[in-house]
Amino acid sequence: MRAVVVDRPGDLDQLKIQDLPEPNLRAGEVLVDVAYGACNWGDIQKRQGIYPDPVVYPTILGGEVSGYVRRRGPGVEALEVGQPVAALTGRDMLRGFADKVAIPHEFIIPLPPSMDIRAAAAFPVASLTAFHLLHTAHQIRQGEAILIHAIGGAVGLALTQLARQAGAHIIGTVGTKAKAQRPLEYGAHRVITRDTEDFVAAVMEETDGRGADLVIDSLGADILPRSFDALRPFGRVINIGEAAGEPDFPIRKKLYERSTSLSGFELIHAEPGSLRWQSAVQEIVAIIEQGQLQMPIAREFLLEDIRDAQAYLEDRGASGKVLIKVGNKQ
Known part of the structure; x- marks a missing residue:
């Protein structure tokens, strides 16, 4: 073969x-x-x-x-x-x-x-990652402000659609303007092009100075430490990757600035075969069939x-x- x-x-x-x-x-x-x-x-x-x-x-x-x-x-x-x-x-x-x-x-x-x-x-990796980020690692609530880095990628687009269904206020970042349109079509309220706009300032403007409740970061590098500045006090960053490079910053000091928190995520820890996994699979397949989730x-x-x-x-x-x-x- x-x-x-x-x-x-x-x-x-x-x-x-x-x-x-x-x-x-x-x-x-x-x-x-x-x-x-x-x-x-x-x-x-x-x-x-x-x-x-x-x-x-x-x-x-x-x-x-x-x-x-x-x-x-x-x-x-x-x-x-x-x-x-x-x-x-x-x-x-x-x-x-x-x-x-x-x-x-x-x-x-x-x-x-x-x-x-x-x-x-x-659909499996992107949609199940998005589902478990929003409903297992976090418990998304109606009205929460969520910042999604790389929102134009596969996971970002799945997150956008599922967060929209949960009633969240969705803000995203992209590396190039060409990737901004599809997230907006899928329900994002605002998409920020990082090379022309300061995403921290944009998030604060979009949330009337409050900051995001949740940031989902797949980029790492210098994007991860700056993401904490876009959070509300007691807000949370979930890191799912380092596509832009490995971050290097004093994490404990950063967390204490706004009493924020950081967690990691790997899809495999949702335990394939478990009731949690099977329930998520059933829900994802159902909403794909209903036309409510596109990949x-x-x-x-x-x-x-x-x-x-x-x-x-x-x-x-x-x-x-x-x-x-x-x-x-x-």
Whole structure:
């Protein structure tokens, strides 16, 4: 089978298509014929060797897929051969950019007949991350002001739609003006272009000097420490990534300035297979079917063009998901 392999960390040249044996299927796993994979920033970090969790090389990239059940391992009874599914590929979110992938059954999301297999690859990571940020890590309330950095990206757009449904006042930032329009269409009240406007001053203006109740930051670098200045006293920052670089600032001193707090978030800690996880999956699938949550697809690439796909994502021009077409069955 074809697979995207990284032998050692490095630049885009480290992405290679190799012919590998089909994965062995263990108890509790499901073998999936991959139709589409989705590119995420974590894939880039794993290729570069800077992902926070350890990665053993060589490795197959890809943590989010859609496809069809090919075979069930011992102990798996709930899924049928040929059934369309979406999935995270496991706790390490690897091995998905391949013709076939073995996935622990608790990470599998059965799809309703009405859901397009292409669209299915775009929703699991972004929409479940957004849901658990707003309803597990935080308890969003009507009228709360929320600042979403990188609001034009996939997670930002999912957050916008779910926060709008919760009645929040949504403020976002983008790196370029071109990514501002879609968040506004999805329900954001104001979108700030960071290279032309001071986002702290803009948030204070938008909230009549009160500050945001919650900031969700996926950028890190110098954006993270400045985000605390945009909070109300006792407000909260949730950091979900460092796409702009690792931050370096005296965190304890910053927290004491306004009695604010900082927490981290990883989707995997919502425990796939748990009642919490299953409830969120059911709600997300339902609102997608009802047309209340959209996950736009920015571009689609063939598996053989994985270098181009990651380069496109690294350029930060994507508003929505970047997909990798793997299989031929549609």
